[in-house]
Amino acid sequence: MKIHEFQAKETLKKYGVPVQDGYAIKELSELDKALSSLKAAGINQFVVKSQIHAGGRGKGKIYNADNRAELVLEGGVKFTKDENKVREYAEKMLGNILVTHQTGPEGKKVKTLYITEGLDYKKELYVGILLDRAVSKNVIMASTEGGVEIEKVAEETPEKILKVWIDPAIGFQPFQARQLAFGLGLKGTAFKNFIPFIMKLYNAYEETDASLLEINPLVITNDDRIIALDAKMNFDDNALYRHPEIAAYRDLDEEDPLEIEASKYNLNYIKLDGNVGCMVNGAGLAMATMDIIKLAGGEPANFLDVGGGANKETVANGFKIILSDPNVKAILINIFGGIVRCDRVAQGVIDAVKEVNVTIPVVVRLEGTNAYIAQDMLKKSGLNFEVASSLKEAAEKVTAVIG
Template identity: 85%
Template sequence: MKIHEYQAKEILKKYAVPVQDGIAIKSMNEFDSAIQQLQARGINQFVVKSQIHAGGRGKGKIYNPANRDELILEGGVKFTTDVQKAKDYASKMLGNLLVTHQTGAEGKIVQTLFITEGLDYKKELYLGILLDRAASKNVIMASTEGGVEIEKVAEETPEKIIKEWVDPAIGFQGFQARKLAFGLGLEGNAFKNFVNFILKLYKAYEDTDASLLEINPLVITNDDRILALDAKMNFDDNALFRHKDIADYRDLNEEAPLEIEASKYNLNYIKLDGNVGCMVNGAGLAMATMDIIKLAGGEPANFLDVGGGANKETVANGFKIILSDPNVKAILINIFGGIVRCDRVAQGVIDAVKEIEVNVPVVVRLDGTNAIEAKEMLENSGLNFSVASTLKEAAEKVTNVLAKV
């Protein structure tokens, strides 16, 4: 689960992590109050920040959602010392469409703004914490190239990324924090403040079951304070039952409608840009299915994992989700019968198709327990299924069907 910058900073404040001060607003009626509160704290420089679940906001463009050819504002993050100008920026951002390189052409409607303090600083750094699955350890990444996307740094100047892995048996140690500070070339108070910062940041990451915590940029102010100028946090969905306060941060406006609908049925669904709908059990098999569709010349329209217990209900709900995408021209069902028998899956597919209007070709490949019986059931159902024995055959059949559509 992703959250907004202002929400991430609320969490970090609870762990005494120094962050840029600010107030979130959802309507222009709240703007004046937010400015007055910031001014009461001695703040006279302001940054108006659009809040969407995508990066590149500062370089994005604000458009009129009713007329996407009408450019309203260059940039979704604006600095000013003038209150009236800040208000003008806010009015142009709120309720309008922000398009960045991460949102794609469809963009995102800005429904929340973060009105923050403008800070004077002398250096931008990068700091990120995430799970390195290959090493089975959390890794902390730091770089002197703050304000730049870490992917770009990794591609162009990988030597500028410092990495420190944390042994889960002993946790993050002070010497590792100091090693990172030395690697960033910090000295004096900046060195001490960074060590204190990263130790608190790591505790916030670990305590909240985060899967990503990225501070970009992390700034060194003119008086050597270390502050999070931006903050991005993602969380392990499987651990949210332990963090109801964090689960409440979920913003459905930032999620794809079909993905929200799929989550109601405990289906793991991610929409893609292709035309072959995929219904598979198991994440690994789903990935392999998408790969082989590509190899056969097709384009997967989605990732859909119906889980280990595929039955009539899950299959029917899977059909509903897949067919809600108008780009889908054919469906490939690829189920391995391990936890669940293939004949039960086949009956579930037959029952679901009888109840739901499936108006595109369907290719079914079932393998595992009772696969032979399942194939006979599908072929004798009187329904318009194309049955395959292997994954390669299934992918070829679905791409051949598409060629005729």
């Protein structure tokens, strides 16, 4: 699960991580109160930040929600010392469409603004924490190249990214924090302030069951404070039951409606841009299915993993989700009968097709226990199935029926 920057900073603040003061608003009528609170704290320069689940906000473009051809504002993050400018930026951002390199051309509607303290600083850094699956350890990455896409740094100047792996048996150690500080070239007060900062940041990552914690940029202020100027946090969905306060941050407006609907039925669904709907059991098999569809000349319209129990209910719900995408012209069902027998899957598919009224071609490939019995059941069902005996044949058949 992803959360907004202002929510990530609320979370980090609980763990003692230094962040800017700021207030989230959803209506322009809330702006005066936010400004008054900041001024009461002695703040006289401000940043207006669009809140969407995408990066590149500062370099994005704001378009009129009613006339998307009309450019309203360059940039979804604006710094100013002028209160009138704060109001101008807020009016142009809130309710309009922000397009960044991560949103695609359709962009995302800005429904929340974060009005924060504007800081003077002398250096931008990068810090990120995530799991390195290759070694089964958390890794802290740091770079002197803050404020730019870390992917670009990794591609063009990988030597500028420092990495420290954390042994889960002993946890993050102070000497590793010092190793990062030395690697970033920090000295004096900035060095001393970085050590507790990174220790608290890692603690926040672990304690919240985060899957990603990224600070870009992390800034060194003119008086050598270390501040998280931006914050991105993703969380392990399977651990959210332990963190109801974080689960409450979920913003359904930022998620695909079909993915939300699929989650109600415990289906793992991700919408893609193709025209071949995929219904598969197992994430690895789903990835292989999408690959072979592309090799056959087709384009997968989704990732859909129905899990180990492919029965009538899960298959019927899977059909409903897939058919909600108007781009889908055919469906490929690829099920391996291990936990569940293929003949039971076949009966579930037959019953589901009758219930849902599927009107586009369906290609079915079942492999595993009782696969031949299942194929015979499908052929004798009287329904419009194309039955394949191999994954290659299934991919070729589904791309052929689309034409």
